[in-house]
Amino acid sequence: MLRFPLRLAADLAKARIARIGRGDSAAPSVLLVRPVEQVHSSRFESSTFSAEAKAGTELLSFVRDSAAPVVWIGGPDPLLHPEMAQLTRCINGHGQHVFLETDGALLRRRIHEFRPVSRLFLTVPLNGLEESHDLRAARPGAFLNAVKALQAARLCGFFTCIHARVHEDTHLDEIAALLAFGNTLDVDGFVISPAAPSSANPRSASLQQKTAEAGKLIGNRWWQFFSRLAEPALNGARLSPQMESQTRSILEGESDPREEGVKVA
Numbered sequence: 001m002l003r004f005p006l007r008l009a010a011d012l013a014k015a016r017i018a019r020i021g022r023g024d025s026a027a028p029s030v031l032l033v034r035p036v037e038q039v040h041s042s043r044f045e046s047s048t049f050s051a052e053a054k055a056g057t058e059l060l061s062f063v064r065d066s067a068a069p070v071v072w073i074g075g076p077d078p079l080l081h082p083e084m085a086q087l088t089r090c091i092n093g094h095g096q097h098v099f100l101e102t103d104g105a106l107l108r109r110r111i112h113e114f115r116p117v118s119r120l121f122l123t124v125p126l127n128g129l130e131e132s133h134d135l136r137a138a139r140p141g142a143f144l145n146a147v148k149a150l151q152a153a154r155l156c157g158f159f160t161c162i163h164a165r166v167h168e169d170t171h172l173d174e175i176a177a178l179l180a181f182g183n184t185l186d187v188d189g190f191v192i193s194p195a196a197p198s199s200a201n202p203r204s205a206s207l208q209q210k211t212a213e214a215g216k217l218i219g220n221r222w223w224q225f226f227s228r229l230a231e232p233a234l235n236g237a238r239l240s241p242q243m244e245s246q247t248r249s250i251l252e253g254e255s256d257p258r259e260e261g262v263k264v265a
Helices: 006-022 056-064 084-093 107-113 130-137 142-155 172-184 205-216 221-234 241-254
Strands: 030-033 036-043 046-053 070-073 097-101 120-125 159-166 189-194
Touching: 006 070, 006 097, 006 221, 030 056, 030 221, 056 084, 070 084, 070 221, 084 097, 084 107, 107 120, 107 142, 120 142, 120 189, 130 142, 142 159, 159 172, 159 205, 172 189, 172 205, 189 205, 189 221, 205 221
Parallel strands: 030 070, 070 097, 097 120, 120 159, 159 189
Antiparallel strands: 036 046
């Protein structure tokens, strides 16, 4: 059974009250940080991509300038950044929750650098079950590596989370099966968001609807709420007035988190 951490719920509520006091109720609750960027280079007819890590001081300055209670570290695998463990500790020490999203390829190799604290969620993206995930990753065995990374993180005492991206061709029954599979892994959280739009594939109303329907399958109102709260940051948008109204309703007590099984952390 998924359980939403009481500390995270409390910090989201406190951050909202602080935003109201500042007169900035639409400020984001989730800040996206991309510590590694893909650098495209081409020579004649060949093209290659390499990873370039941003300076740790630049990243920390960016985070500390934000009042967001949650920092989502994503983009190209953050574990490609040599200082990621230290950066994560600094952000946690600043009182912010961290969702560190990694495809799992490097996690087992570097997990000893991290500390299993209550404000850190090791998050693995899964685009469906094995066949679908491996196809989208264009790498056979990607799903099994991700699962092994989740299992290793769980055994080491970390909070774990699955991030499922919904695509135009995603079937809801596969999302339901993925949720059931996540429960067998005893993951703590489940976040669902639509696939990031691109110029070739702009987001459609049907995808938004499918994502909303997929979110209802989570079975935990607080993780469903958090998925919607994180979605604008994950896709480079701001919180809509409608979502802000829904946030206010939940954080002011419309849904008691204890009814959903809140984990004290």
